[in-house]
Amino acid sequence: MSQYDYDAIVVGSGISGGWAAKELTELGLKVLMLERGKNIEHIKDYKNAQKETWDYPHRGAPTQEMMANYPVLRRDFPLNEPTLGMWANEIENPYVEKKRFDWFRGYQVGGRSLLWGRQSYRFNKRDFTANAEEGIAVDWPIRYEEIAPWYDYVEGFAGISGSKDGFDVLPDGVYQKPMPLNCVEKDVAKRIQTAFKGQRHLIPGRTSNMTEAKLEEGRIQCQYRNKCWMGCPYGAYFSTQSSTLPAAVKTGNLTIRPFSIVREIIYDKDKKRAKGVEIIDAETNQTYQFNSKIVFVCASAFNSTWILMNSATDVWEQGLGSSSGELGHNVMDHHFRIGASGIAEGYEDKYHYGRRPSGFYIPRFRNWGNDKRDYLRGYGYQGAANREGWRKDVAEMGIGAALKEAISTPGQWQIGMTAFGEMLPDHSNRIYLDKTKTDKWGNPVLAIDVEIKENEIKMRKDMMQDAIDMLEQSGIKNVSGFDSDYYPGQGIHEMGTARMGRDPKTSVLNAHNQVWDALNVFVTDGACMTSASCVNPSLTYMALTARAAHFAVDELKKGNL
Secondary structure: OOOOEEEEEEEOOOHHHHHHHHHHHHOOOOEEEEOOOEOOOOOOOOOOOOOOHHHOOOOOOOOHHHHHHOOOHHHOOOOOOOOOOOOOOOOOOOOEEOOOOOOOOOOEOOHHHHOOOOEOOOOOHHHHOHHHHHOOOOOOOOOHHHHHHHHHHHHHHHOOEOOOOOOOOOOOOOOEOOOOOOHHHHHHHHHHHHHOOOOOOOEEOOEOEOOOOEHHHOEOOOOOOOOHHHOOOOOOEOOHHHHHHHHHHHOOOEEEEOOEEEEEEEEEOOOOEEEEEEEEEOOOOOEEEEEEEEEEEOOOHHHHHHHHHOOOOOOOOOOOOOOOOOOOEOOEOEEOOEEEEEEEOOOOOOOOOOOOOOOEEEOOOOOOOOOOOOOOOOEEEEEEEEEOOHHHHHHHHOOOHHHHHHHOOOOOEEEEEEEEEEOOOOOOOEEEEEEEEEOOOOOEEEEEEOOOOHHHHHHHHHHHHHHHHHHHHOOOEEEEEEEOOOOOOOOOOOEOOOOEOOOOOOOOEOOOOEEOOEEEEEEOOHHHOOOOOOOOOHHHHHHHHHHHHHHHHHHHHHOOO
């Protein structure tokens, strides 16, 4: 086996790529992991992990230069000094917005596993059947029972903290003890359950921040610093660097090559299989080819589809996997930035412990059980209660003893929540190659044409009003709703574009995440999703990836790939 020959190639090193590398190497394959961005080593390269706000020249705020260099990132919270350099360079990596789409990308080893919100929930049984029942898009080719053992598997390894609640709408998993609710959240949880006769529930967020050490992995429990996005030197939350990558490296079967932009999958027309990939070295602009028996494409939903679209174009004009006409279509995100907040009175003698990096969750209750609305699917809420800090009085207090007294005294308790709603797959929501514009390396860029439709617009009315009602019924004062103008992409949960299905005429992938047109190519990141549910999707990516990796190795052994 030469330096250019491997059993498997994994494209991308984020949540899905890390899991693919772990499983394939542990099953005995020699694996090459390709990452288009720089290398980041666990602990050593977390440059800002121990910094405080005052350690940054601009106290963490974006500068005018940063806003000029990141015209998309500046639209929302990710643009700041602590995470500068962790998001893709927008000048070198442009894209075309046919409609506004906020695409936040992480190009480095670890990808967005170093930047994600860490909320980890299972899809429920109906999430896998709703499309078929409602005549939306296509049916998932798998059911909850098929993926449940893989949820168990990845939860146990990754380290998920959460409560077991026995809800059909939000299945229980393999959890460490939950991060506890604070005093206000506990009381609001009780009042919501009483006011809505046990039909709505407020529970601790299920998060990949560990509450119990996993010493066998060199990881210890969360230190309640709430600095997750700066990299966790304790390994307390799941990321490629803290969890799957060390496991893969330990096997001796992994080669990691950063600064490797995969330009295309090399397709053998006679065998109808992929032979490997072609890359551009991002630093030297040199082109290389690497050969493998299987290819796992885990470059994040849109980039994975970009690679397929740019491959085998001499066979299919729209690229590898496009024979169904669905490649690039059915883009989904979770629409949010809408909810309510208010003031909790009577807790002035209480405070919360540490800086908890998670909050509470309210599972979906609309279009569930006997509830029927004038739209399909539903939403859940994420939120938290906390006390105002020292900033509350700075503008008014001026200087002197009054200021010192004000900033040393916590303010009133506040509680707020934002809804995350399911976005239906729609063929007209799509991405495609725009060959009139290129990136730094001469590659065509993606054009993105996505918008929320009538179903989501109808849903958003309830998303705000239900939040208001729950807070008011819980005794919260001065409750006000908000709608902060969501645009697709802001959820950073882009899904679809290479969906799984039962028929090669209507889907890109089969039940095992194989590309129908080249069965030794697997796509297991957000691109594969047939529908979105309303819960955070990353746990499902993990489970699908582990499942597909074991299937791939079994098929290799049988000589089918």
